[in-house]
Amino acid sequence: MNAANMPGLDVSSRVRARDIQMAGVADVRRRVLMISGAIDTADHDISLCVNLPEPGRWQIIKSTTNLTDQTWVAIQVITDEESSFVDDDDNAVISRQFTKTFMTPDQRRLTFYGGEVRPGESLLKMYSLETSARRPSYTYSQYSPITADSTETSAAKLDQMITDGLPSRPVIELIVPVTVIG
Numbered sequence: 001m002n003a004a005n006m007p008g009l010d011v012s013s014r015v016r017a018r019d020i021q022m023a024g025v026a027d028v029r030r031r032v033l034m035i036s037g038a039i040d041t042a043d044h045d046i047s048l049c050v051n052l053p054e055p056g057r058w059q060i061i062k063s064t065t066n067l068t069d070q071t072w073v074a075i076q077v078i079t080d081e082e083s084s085f086v087d088d089d090d091n092a093v094i095s096r097q098f099t100k101t102f103m104t105p106d107q108r109r110l111t112f113y114g115g116e117v118r119p120g121e122s123l124l125k126m127y128s129l130e131t132s133a134r135r136p137s138y139t140y141s142q143y144s145p146i147t148a149d150s151t152e153t154s155a156a157k158l159d160q161m162i163t164d165g166l167p168s169r170p171v172i173e174l175i176v177p178v179t180v181i182g
Helices: 151-164
Strands: 023-028 034-039 045-050 054-066 074-078 082-085 100-101 109-117 122-131 137-143 171-176 180-182
Touching: 034 171, 054 180, 074 082, 074 122, 074 151, 109 122, 109 151
Parallel strands: 023 180, 034 054, 045 171
Antiparallel strands: 023 034, 045 137, 054 122, 074 109, 074 137, 082 122, 100 109
8 A cells, every 4th residue: 555545645746755856954063054956836835844953043045946937036935933034133134136135023934036036047045044943844935927917017016925925825845854064
């Protein structure tokens, strides 16, 4: 009997394991977690679960290649209940492709915007995360403007989404393997 025949064990519709791999490396001494991978769907949000060597504050450096056929003009990251983004002068929140960021007052949603990531390009971003869990998870969403919208309509939609958050879509869950060094 395989997992597809056992109720509750078939996760093939929401877990991706064979086609797009993300992997990470954690430097315990420097408290840095680097993750690289790719996203090939424009119709789903991506939920990442990482296995950290220990909870606490971690600097996250993440590179993601856009394998969709759409240009991303905003990226949103939402943490789980046990985690929050760090917003202080000692921790940079930056991206090579986006010039602006918006963080909610509860420090659980971070949006990168003011730029674009075209199909085939890689997105590089860096931020710090404070977590009380060894297995924090967070969800990524990308926004691509609708080609039929005017420039003004697209800009207004983006402004509204930055303030209110991107609309939820079905979620694909990824468990990111992490190699520990240091």
